[in-house]
Amino acid sequence: MRPVIRECVLGFTRAPLLSTLSVTAIAFSLFTLGLFGLVAVNLQQALAALEDRVEVVAYLLRGTPIEAAMLAAEDARTFPEVAQVTYVSADSALARAQAELAEFREAYRDLRTNPLPASLEVALRPGQRDPETVAAVAERLRGIGVVEDVRFGEEWVAGLARLRRIAGLVGGVIGLAFAGVALVIIATTIRMALLQRSREIAILRLVGATDGFIRAPYLLEGALKGFLGGTLALLLTWAAFALVRGGSDALVAPMFLPPAFVAAGVAGGTLLGLLASLLSVGRHLRPRGVR
């Protein structure tokens, strides 16, 4: 249908200001969502990096022979929650303490006996790092014969879990608010553009145009604006990302949105434009004062 495309193009060229503004508004609101997504993705990644450090340490009885320690490690490896078990001998524990705790270095140098015990460092599988699971694993490790004591930084694990909960809640609230903003803006701009043309729609109906004939260019226009807005938002988000990445010295290398998210954003913009048009046109096709 040639006329539909022509009408849609005319819609843009006849009101360049309004069209530009619509696209801009859509773009900026999706940009807002994009920025939020960017923050969310990177926060998520940072938290995951922290969680990698959740570890349970089982201190062994002083003088445990290496064979017994290895058996205990074997045992721990059979736990379904456990990803990896590393044996740390008393000597390497001392070496590590001297390297890490500089102010004690000198003090340790004077010691005649090594005060540190050997230990098993137990890393847990992703998804098995919540306080309950960690505590359960620690309890079972305590049951192993050569294990004297188990430590896993209860506070650290619980704090991390709480941080995650808060981040999820804040993220949910803010994300929802931003999605709301985007929706309101898109609906507003399209509604206004339509109010603008309600006279045109009314006249077309008077000369016998069907609803489909009237609606088609608006729908195409809405979808196109949504698509353009989505693409623009993507570019803006990328630019913001590039700017920040350039400025940071990458403590944790910042990550861009995953491709699926990007595709969903642009497709969502298009769909949103289409839907908003559909809803708005639907109402306007039946104005009170038809005449």
Place this chain on the structure above:
Amino acid sequence: MRPVIRECVLGFTRAPLLSTLSVTAIAFSLFTLGLFGLVAVNLQQALAALEDRVEVVAYLLRGTPIEAAMLAAEDARTFPEVAQVTYVSADSALARAQAELAEFREAYRDLRTNPLPASLEVALRPGQRDPETVAAVAERLRGIGVVEDVRFGEEWVAGLARLRRIAGLVGGVIGLAFAGVALVIIATTIRMALLQRSREIAILRLVGATDGFIRAPYLLEGALKGFLGGTLALLLTWAAFALVRGGSDALVAPMFLPPAFVAAGVAGGTLLGLLASLLSVGRHLRPRGVR
């Protein structure tokens, strides 16, 4: 001038949908700014809390008499960057280590001599915690006779400074983007509302209305919409804050925006509405096809 207010009220009641949408759009964009402000304020506070911990520790020579240590502390207190100096004796250092480092508790219990030195803990004034200043203070402390070694967690200080820089940069970029969003939306809605009424404006000019007569109700309306939008945004921000505060168990007690920021937000909304009206009306008063 009675008519101005009546016209302004009419502007609202004649187009309730459009007016509601304008106010909503303004509110949501300012809400976006408010949320961002909230995050910024609390991040700022969290960073400040972390920075409080920046501290320089000067380890004293073994066997330094308490009087010499006190003199050294006096000396350090004269540094302009220094807020406070605390003397930690070798005994209390050991007690603290036993309390804080649980896995070494047993080991220390066996020790016959205290391996830890006495120290001076030097806290710096706010604003004097950047890497350069901290390093300079450390250098000067090294010059004091009884001081054997000075440590200040170079990496921690440098990391914090970097984090602050990144946060500032990200904040600036995102904040600017959001302010831009708000401006575009406000301008768009007011422009569209005006396009809507360009016929009315043209007719008023034809019957001899002055620019002032035409403009006044629009300006009042713009300011009012800005004010309502700003107030609504404030309520929304407060609601979001209350929601998040309720959910968190207050690791760091979340803080609401300072009153000055709130007042500036509402006043800014009003001003923005007024300005946007002024600009938009100004252009519309001189349409191409006056006739």
Place this chain on the structure above:
Amino acid sequence: MIRFRHVDMAYPRGELALVDVSFEVAKGEFVFLTGHSGAGKSSILRLLWAGERPSRGEVRVAGFAVNDLRNRDVPRLRRRLGIVFQDFRLLEDRTAEENVALALEATGMRPDLIPARVLKVLSQVGLSTKGRSYPRELSGGEQQRVAIARALANDPPLLLADEPTGNLDEKATRAVFQLLRDINAAGTSVVMASHDAALVREANYRTLELKQGRLVADSGRDAVEALA
């Protein structure tokens, strides 16, 4: 072609605009609607193009019952009509040519036939040189003639014209009226509201006269009765 039977009509805000109006118009007839300002002429036409529904009575047009016409059938009715509105109702951001062409597209005419047809009707109303002008660039009479051209364009079986010569000088009025006559002669029924007493008198066609919403005279029925 048209049948009104005891039709009342009230606007949402307002008293009865039409009271107990009954008349019929046969295929091929040319009928004038006259009456004072506010008598109800435009209201009758509005019922004919299904812009309003009767409050009571029956309205039939071109085979459609307006009383219970479904919304989706409204376009089908309107495609069989040509309508000249009293206030023109031209699309302001389209040229004269585009206004006419869009109406043809809306009624589903083959795109390749449209340009020739547009030129033809515009020159019939004496506007062949003004096709590229926007309504705001046309004089009042020129806008009225664009509205007439649009109504004629799809060769409708029934033409409704509301005061189509209100903004035309004597010569243009005569020319337009002759055009409507020719169209009528070619088989199109015409209902024309007009307050141009001289025109109505001279033309000597059947005339329906309204007064405060009531049909007070029908020269056709008189003629029929006179013949009987």
Place this chain on the structure above:
Amino acid sequence: MIRFRHVDMAYPRGELALVDVSFEVAKGEFVFLTGHSGAGKSSILRLLWAGERPSRGEVRVAGFAVNDLRNRDVPRLRRRLGIVFQDFRLLEDRTAEENVALALEATGMRPDLIPARVLKVLSQVGLSTKGRSYPRELSGGEQQRVAIARALANDPPLLLADEPTGNLDEKATRAVFQLLRDINAAGTSVVMASHDAALVREANYRTLELKQGRLVADSGRDAVEALA
């Protein structure tokens, strides 16, 4: 009151709409503007209310020089005029009363005097019962009369009326014309564009006739010349 001297006028997109038009209208005169559709009647009125500027020549109205009228002086000129537009130009979301009242407010009339004045002019045009109706709820002729009432409301020294009876029946036309006559008798100058040949002939006022933008007859000048 009005002086046109060798006035040409061209619209941005379009040829000359007026060519070398010269005439004067004295205070208190009643002048008809006639001519075919598109002759330039509305264009002359548009110059008078400073909706356009002349491309050449001089236009003076009510003591203002339109040629170089500053934008801020335009409202001052328009407050001295009453204008009936060919297409009415009523505010669509205001009732008839509000349309008239707003025009009075715009010209700075004391607010307490406005309601009475509004009622008066609306009843003068026979619309005392339609004050609360919105334009879309009025018939074509009723809208036209609201436009006339608005133009009369602030008792202007000069009334410009563009086809003010185009949508009125014979009786209403006569009533409106009588009203304009009365106003003229009370001292207001009137310039009225009209294609109602019968009305113009009968009234026997001074008539300016335009043809394709040129002034081809001025019965006033003829009369003056005949007298000389």
